[in-house]
Amino acid sequence: MDREQRPSKLTLAAVAKEVGVSAPTVSKVVNGRGDVAEGTRARVLAALQRTGYKSPLQRKGTAEHRAVEVVFDSLNSAYAVEVLNGVLEHAAVSEMELILSVTGRQSASPLGPEERAQRMIDEGRSGMIVVTSAYGSAQLEAFQRRQIPLVVIDPLNPPPADVFSVGASNWAGGKAAATHLLELGHRRIAYIGGPATAECSQARLHGYMAALMAEGITVDDEFVSSGPFKPENGVRGMKALLALEDPPTAIFAGSDSIALGVLAEARRQHVRIPEDMSLVGFDGTHQAEESVPPLTSVSQPLQEMGRSALRFILRQMRGEDIDSRRVELATHLVVRESTAPPRGTNTAPPWASKVRGATAVGVTATTAE
Numbered sequence: 001m002d003r004e005q006r007p008s009k010l011t012l013a014a015v016a017k018e019v020g021v022s023a024p025t026v027s028k029v030v031n032g033r034g035d036v037a038e039g040t041r042a043r044v045l046a047a048l049q050r051t052g053y054k055s056p057l058q059r060k061g062t063a064e065h066r067a068v069e070v071v072f073d074s075l076n077s078a079y080a081v082e083v084l085n086g087v088l089e090h091a092a093v094s095e096m097e098l099i100l101s102v103t104g105r106q107s108a109s110p111l112g113p114e115e116r117a118q119r120m121i122d123e124g125r126s127g128m129i130v131v132t133s134a135y136g137s138a139q140l141e142a143f144q145r146r147q148i149p150l151v152v153i154d155p156l157n158p159p160p161a162d163v164f165s166v167g168a169s170n171w172a173g174g175k176a177a178a179t180h181l182l183e184l185g186h187r188r189i190a191y192i193g194g195p196a197t198a199e200c201s202q203a204r205l206h207g208y209m210a211a212l213m214a215e216g217i218t219v220d221d222e223f224v225s226s227g228p229f230k231p232e233n234g235v236r237g238m239k240a241l242l243a244l245e246d247p248p249t250a251i252f253a254g255s256d257s258i259a260l261g262v263l264a265e266a267r268r269q270h271v272r273i274p275e276d277m278s279l280v281g282f283d284g285t286h287q288a289e290e291s292v293p294p295l296t297s298v299s300q301p302l303q304e305m306g307r308s309a310l311r312f313i314l315r316q317m318r319g320e321d322i323d324s325r326r327v328e329l330a331t332h333l334v335v336r337e338s339t340a341p342p343r344g345t346n347t348a349p350p351w352a353s354k355v356r357g358a359t360a361v362g363v364t365a366t367t368a369e
Contacts, residue, residue, distance in 0.1 A: 078285035086306025174207025234261020
C-alpha cells in the first residue's frame with residue numbers, strides 16, 4: 001500500500017488487508033495479546049509502523065486530555081514526596097494530568113499483569129512512571145507489548161534493558177560517604193542498607209566497600225546489614241551494632257529514613273552523634289536538614305529525577321528516537337553536624353567553625369540523555 005493508496009483514516013481492516021490476516025488478529029497485536037504467532041506478530045508490527053497507524057492509547061495521548069499514572073510503593077517518605085514534587089512541577093508546564101497509585105495498598109489486587117496493562121489502555125492513560133516499586137518483568141513486558149510509554153525510577157529489581165529508567169550515581173555516592181568518614185580518621189565503618197536485592201542499595205554498598213578496600217580495610221560482615229528503607233531498619237541495625245564487642249565508630253545509612261532510625265536508637269542508648277559515633281545518610285531530603293543534629297547526607301537530585309522521568313514519557317509519546325534509555329544524575333555529599341573525627345583524636349570536625357553552613361562535596365558522574 002503506497003502513500004497515495006492509503007485511506008485518509010487508517011483502520012485496522014486496512015492494515016489487516018495489507019498483511020493478509022484478519023482484523024481481529026491485528027487488534028490482538030495492537031492490544032498486546034499473547035495468542036498470536038511470533039511471525040504473524042512481527043509482520044503486523046512492521047505494517048503498523050510502516051503505515052503510521054496509531055493505537056487508541058497513542059491517539060488519546062495526543063489529544064487534549066492526557067494522563068500519566070505515577071506508581072509508588074509508598075508515599076510515607078520524604079524521598080517519595082520530593083520525587084513527586086518534581087513530576088508535578090513538570091506536569092504543570094506540560095499540561096499533563098497525573099494519577100497516583102500506591103502498590104502497598106493494592107497488594108490484594110486481583111488484576112494480573114495483562115489485565116493491569118489492558119486497563120491502562122481502556123482508561124486512556126498515556127503512560128506510567130513507576131517509583132521504587134518491585135514491578136516484575138512480566139508486568140513491565142505487558143506494558144511494552146501494548147506500546148505504553150513507561151519509565152522506572154530507582155527500581156528495587158533491575159528492569160529489562162529496553163525499559164527507560166532514571167536514577168542517581170549510587171555507587172559514586174556510596175563511595176563518597178565512606179571516603180568522607182575515612183578522611184575524618186574512621187576505620188570501623190558500618191553500612192545499614194536498604195533491601196539486599198534493591199539495585200540502588202547494592203550500588204551504594206559496593207561504593208562503600210570500594211572506598212574501604214582502597215585503604216586496605218577488610219569489610220567486616222558484622223558491619224553490613226540490609227532491610228527496608230524505613231526508620232525501623234535503622235533502629236534494628238543500630239541495636240545490633242551496639243551489641244557487638246567492638247562497635248563501629250561510624251555508620252553509613254543507605255537512606256535518610258534509615259539514618260533517622262539510627263539517631264532515634266542512639267538517643268535511647270545515650271550514644272552521642274557525632275561525639276561517640278558519626279553518621280551519614282543518603283537522599284539529601286529536608287529531614288536530613290531538620291534532624292538533630294543536622295545529618296551529613298549524600299544528596300540525590302530527587303525532584304530532577306521526577307522531572308526527567310516525565311520528560312522521558314513525553315518523548316516516547318511523541319515517538320522520538322531516544323539514544324539512551326537510562327538517565328543517571330550526579331549525587332553530592334552535603335557535610336553537616338552528624339560527622340566528626342573518632343573520639344580521642346584532636347582533629348576538629350569539618351563543621352566546627354565560625355561558619356556552620358553545609359559543605360557540598362561534588363561527585364563526578366556520567367549523565368546520559
